[in-house]
Amino acid sequence: AQTVTQSQPEMSVQEAETVTLSCTYDTSESNYYLFWYKQPPSRQMILVIRQEAYKQQNATENRFSVNFQKAAKSFSLKISDSQLGDTAMYFCAFMTGGGETSGSRLTFGEGTQLTVNP
Amino acid sequence: DAGVIQSPRHEVTEMGQEVTLRCKPISGHDYLFWYRQTMMRGLELLIYFNNNVPIDDSGMPEDRFSAKMPNASFSTLKIQPSEPRDSAVYFCASRGDRGLSGNTIYFGEGSWLTVV
Numbered sequence: 568a569q570t571v572t573q574s575q576p577e578m579s580v581q582e583a584e585t586v587t588l589s590c591t592y593d594t595s596e597s598n599y600y601l602f603w604y605k606q607p608p609s610r611q612m613i614l615v616i617r618q619e620a621y622k623q624q625n626a627t628e629n630r631f632s633v634n635f636q637k638a639a640k641s642f643s644l645k646i647s648d649s650q651l652g653d654t655a656m657y658f659c660a661f662m663t664g665g666g667e668t669s670g671s672r673l674t675f676g677e678g679t680q681l682t683v684n685p
Numbered sequence: 686d687a688g689v690i691q692s693p694r695h696e697v698t699e700m701g702q703e704v705t706l707r708c709k710p711i712s713g714h715d716y717l718f719w720y721r722q723t724m725m726r727g728l729e730l731l732i733y734f735n736n737n738v739p740i741d742d743s744g745m746p747e748d749r750f751s752a753k754m755p756n757a758s759f760s761t762l763k764i765q766p767s768e769p770r771d772s773a774v775y776f777c778a779s780r781g782d783r784g785l786s787g788n789t790i791y792f793g794e795g796s797w798l799t800v801v
Contacts (some may be wrong), residue, residue: 602790609794610774610794610795610797611795612776612792614789614791617788658728664788672730672733673728675727
């Protein structure tokens with residue numbers, strides 16, 4: 568079974584600064600995907616960024632980037648130039664690659680509540 | 686493209702009443718998921734469908750919960766009778782079968798259920 572751990576229940580950052588959220592996971596699979604989802608107070612689950620395990624290059628999406636360390640099973644999210652709208656709960660999630668049954672279950676971490684202060 | 690569409694966004698109902706949550710997945714997506722989010726248990730997968738067929742319903746908490754997918758563009762999650770402990774945010778999500786959308790699950794905005 569896969570597990571995802573987010574060791575920082577809460578974090579805060581000043582507007583325009585950079586913050587890094589941590590995530591570690593445990594799996595014996597070789598083909599998998601990792602995600603960061605954002606959940607603002609509206610409770611909507613918004614995909615922030617995804618990473619394929621077979622890719623060595625770290626994914627980036629505008630101000631969001633990841634540091635994917637496959638051997639260490641670490642997948643941290645860096646938010647640059649933090650904005651007030653980044654205030655949200657952030658979930659790290661894992662999904663195995665593959666077919667109908669194995670490739671369809673997302674395993675979530677406990678979440679990190681990020682607050683961006685003006 | 687339209688995302689996953691859920692209704693209602695918010696519902697308050699009395700204990701014992703039937704609740705029906707609705708979902709329209711992203712067009713062309715073959716997989717549909719129902720998740721529940723509570724403070725105590727976090728995000729839980731209740732059931733998922735592939736090509737309208739239920740594949741894994743092991744997360745459905747009890748017989749009061751049922752889910753159907755009569756066609757590729759519509760699914761329901763029904764709770765009958767509802768209880769206060771069913772209060773949660775219920776998410777519908779979908780993913781495609783290949784390519785970028787084949788390996789990413791996209792969520793709807795959620796249905797916030799309160800049972801009093």
